[in-house]
Amino acid sequence: MSLAAETSTLAPPAPARGWPRKRVAGHVLVGLWLLAGIGLLAFLVNSWDGELFRQYAPAYLYGLGTTMTLVAISIAIGALLSLPIAYGRMSKNRILSAFAYAYVQFFRGTPLLAQTFLIYYGLGTFRPELQAIGLWGFFREAWYCAILAFSLNTAAYQAEILRGAIESVPRGQWEGAASLGLHDLQILRQVILPQALVVALRPYGNEIILMIKGSAIVAIITVPDLMGQTRLAYARTFDFQTYIWAALLYLSTVELLRHGVDWIERRITRHLER
Amino acid sequence: MGSVSTLLSWGAEGWLDDIAFGVLVTVGLAVATLPVGLVAGFFVALAKQSDEPSMRLAGNVYTTIFRGLPELLTLFLVYFGVQIALQNTIRLFHPDATIAVNSFVSGIVALGAVFSSYASEVFLSAFRAVPRGQYEGGLSIGLSNAQTMRLVVLPQLIRIALPGLGNQWMVLLKDTALVSAIGLGDLLRQSYIAARVTQEAFLFYGLAILIYLGLAIVSSFFIRTVERSVGPSTR
Numbered sequence: 217m218s219l220a221a222e223t224s225t226l227a228p229p230a231p232a233r234g235w236p237r238k239r240v241a242g243h244v245l246v247g248l249w250l251l252a253g254i255g256l257l258a259f260l261v262n263s264w265d266g267e268l269f270r271q272y273a274p275a276y277l278y279g280l281g282t283t284m285t286l287v288a289i290s291i292a293i294g295a296l297l298s299l300p301i302a303y304g305r306m307s308k309n310r311i312l313s314a315f316a317y318a319y320v321q322f323f324r325g326t327p328l329l330a331q332t333f334l335i336y337y338g339l340g341t342f343r344p345e346l347q348a349i350g351l352w353g354f355f356r357e358a359w360y361c362a363i364l365a366f367s368l369n370t371a372a373y374q375a376e377i378l379r380g381a382i383e384s385v386p387r388g389q390w391e392g393a394a395s396l397g398l399h400d401l402q403i404l405r406q407v408i409l410p411q412a413l414v415v416a417l418r419p420y421g422n423e424i425i426l427m428i429k430g431s432a433i434v435a436i437i438t439v440p441d442l443m444g445q446t447r448l449a450y451a452r453t454f455d456f457q458t459y460i461w462a463a464l465l466y467l468s469t470v471e472l473l474r475h476g477v478d479w480i481e482r483r484i485t486r487h488l489e490r
Numbered sequence: 491m492g493s494v495s496t497l498l499s500w501g502a503e504g505w506l507d508d509i510a511f512g513v514l515v516t517v518g519l520a521v522a523t524l525p526v527g528l529v530a531g532f533f534v535a536l537a538k539q540s541d542e543p544s545m546r547l548a549g550n551v552y553t554t555i556f557r558g559l560p561e562l563l564t565l566f567l568v569y570f571g572v573q574i575a576l577q578n579t580i581r582l583f584h585p586d587a588t589i590a591v592n593s594f595v596s597g598i599v600a601l602g603a604v605f606s607s608y609a610s611e612v613f614l615s616a617f618r619a620v621p622r623g624q625y626e627g628g629l630s631i632g633l634s635n636a637q638t639m640r641l642v643v644l645p646q647l648i649r650i651a652l653p654g655l656g657n658q659w660m661v662l663l664k665d666t667a668l669v670s671a672i673g674l675g676d677l678l679r680q681s682y683i684a685a686r687v688t689q690e691a692f693l694f695y696g697l698a699i700l701i702y703l704g705l706a707i708v709s710s711f712f713i714r715t716v717e718r719s720v721g722p723s724t725r
Contacts, residue, residue, distance in 0.1 A: 242544030245537070249551050325660070325706035326699045327667035330678055334695040337685060341692035432560035436671055443562060456574050459567055463559055470558040 256460065263457050272449045272458070279445030280465055286434065286441060287427045289363055294370035301375035306382070316375070323372035329433045331369060336361040336437045362434040366427065373423050381416035382408060414484055421477030425470050432466075442466065497688055498697070505684040505694070512680030513701060519597050519666045519676065524659065526602035531609030538610060539617045549610070556607035561600070562668050568600040569593065569672045597669040605662050612654035616647045649720050656713035663705055677701060 304316030323331065339346065339355050346352040354360050385408050393403040435444035446462040449455075500506045537549035556564065573591045580587045620643055628638030670679035681698040685691040 238540060238542050238545060242537075242540070242542045242546075242548060245548035246544045246551075249548060321706075322703065325664075326702040327664040327678070329667045329670070330681075330695065330699050330702055333678070333682070334692070334699055337682075338692040338695040341690065429558075429560040432562040433668070433671075435562075443560065446563075447566075450570075456570060459563070459570065463563055463567060466560055466563060467555065467558040471554070474558075 260457060260460060263455065265455075268453065268455065268457075272445070275445045275449065276442065276461060276465065279440060279442035280469070282439070283428065283431050283441040283443075286359075286362060286366065286431050286439070287424065290366035290370055290431075291374075291424060291427060293363070293367035294374050297367060297371035298374035298378055301371060302378040302382070305375060305379045320372045320375060323369050324376070328365065328369050328430050329436065332362060332365040332433065332437060335365045358434070358437045358439050362431075362437065362439050366431065370423060370427055373426075374420070377416050377419040377423060378412075380419070381412035384415045385411045417481050417484070418477065421473065425473055428470060428473070429466070494693065497684075497690060497693065505680075505688070508680045508684060509677065509694075509697065509701070512675060512677035513705075515594075515675055516663075516666050516677040517705070519594065519601070519669060519674075520659075520663050522594075523598050523601045523605060523662060523666075526598060527605030527609055527658075527662070528655070530602060530606035532613055534606060534610035535613030535617060538614050553607045553610055556603045561604050561665050562671060564604055565596065565600040565668055565672060568603075569596040572596065572599075593669060593672045593674040596672060597666070597674060601662060601665055601669075604665065605658060608658050608661070609655060612651050612658065613647070615654070616651035617643075619650050620646050652713075652717050652720065656710070656717070659709060659713065660706060663709060664702070667702075 301316050301319055304312045305320065307313045307316070335355070336358055339361075343352060346355055389407055389411065390403060393407040398406070431441060432443035434441050435447055438444070440448070442462055442465060446458055449458040496503055498504055498506050534549050534552055537545045538553070540546055540549075559567075569591060573589065576589050576591065577587075580589055624642055624646065625638055628642040629635075633641065666676060667678045670676050670682065673679070675683075677698055681694040685694040688694070
């Protein structure tokens with residue numbers, strides 16, 4: 217009798233997989249989701265209206281395009297604005313860091329909807345003054361106001377992401393690079409940022425997702441994004457499937473993005489896996 | 491239109507009483523949503539950390555849906571969807587009945603769903619931070635499963651989850667502004683009305699933003715006090 221055979225007889229048998237209570241409950245819950253999904257599908261098939269689809273499908277795609285454009289522009293402007301703010305947050309200068317702190321607290325502590333209202337409706341109070349300096353054309357348009365509000369808002373969040381990522385890189389990396397004779401900007405660009413951005417990738421992805429979801433509120437100030445087109449379609453038809461289609465579009469966009477970020481993260485952290 | 495001090499006075503002339511009522515609605519909605527979201531989030535987290543795959547699947551579907559939908563859309567889906575569903579059900583019995591869903595309750599349901607899906611992630615990571623030995627220790631001194639959860643795991647869990655839940659509370663407080671879109675008279679809606687009537691948009695939206703900021707500051711102070719009272723949350 218070999219040792220291997222003996223140990224194999226000593227190994228405990230696999231636990232029997234019966235139907236304990238939580239397994240039953242789990243299957244019931246999954247069954248409920250399935251039922252809800254089938255019900256939704258049945259509702260969509262049942263209320264399918266070719267005319268409605270032909271009329272509103274282009275509007276929905278156009279709305280989705282508007283949403284994506286708004287988010288892309290705001291994220292890009294916000295990224296630029298976030299650089300000085302993140303610098304201010306990490307600065308040893310009291311005044312600079314207090315100012316950056318106040319900016320971040322203000323935009324992260326208040327609702328995006330209220331900020332958008334303040335810019336779009338609120339600045340209308342100063343119409344004569346704005347007309348005098350030729351800026352009224354900008355603040356009259358809901359689209360520009362939305363971009364301004366979203367850029368300022370996401371700049372605050374992105375500054376915090378950037379600061380967190382840079383501060384997550386150990387001090388020794390700065391010191392090591394400095395001892396090699398690199399100057400500050402070189403250290404930041406060639407040593408710190410490559411490590412920080414790996415950390416920042418997931419928060420940045422989340423921020424883009426939050427922006428896509430948050431951008432639905434621009435429908436309230438009459439920007440025809442996906443939500444705006446949906447509200448228009450619902451107001452004209454009183455057909456609830458208009459909202460279901462919007463939900464499916466938003467959900468698939470967000471899921472696509474989330475899996476995209478996951479994939480990128482897996483690829484750029486391959487060297488860290490063991 | 492009167493001066494700023496008249497506009498911001500209490501009573502029929504000014505708008506301060508209306509704004510104060512809006513603050514009450516905003517805070518009331520957030521406070522009413524919190525327990526709903528916390529309990530739902532805890533059970534979803536319980537499902538997601540289960541060793542039963544079907545349980546995990548059911549929990550993950552919930553999170554995926556309510557984290558993927560825009561909060562405003564969730565609100566509309568609940569507000570209009572529940573209304574239509576109830577209407578159709580009731581029409582089976584009373585053909586000419588009409589029904590209106592309370593926007594406050596819709597707000598609680600929608601914001602509670604969003605809050606719970608995020609809170610479940612916070613709870614889940616807290617569950618993972620409580621070592622297995624704590625469960626085994628609890629069982630080995632003769633506690634039942636439920637007792638182990640309530641007496642041994644939960645006190646540690648709350649301490650670990652508190653900072654994350656505090657963040658979610660801040661998000662919830664800001665998300666309440668969305669209910670103004672379904673006509674509930676919260677802080678933002680009252681400011682909107684005041685701004686429309688008086689044409690002093692900047693004054694009232696500025697005031698609203700400052701009040702939101704004040705609420706956030708008070709909350710963060712309160713959260714820090716609670717955190718200190720349950721002990722250090724280092725790891």
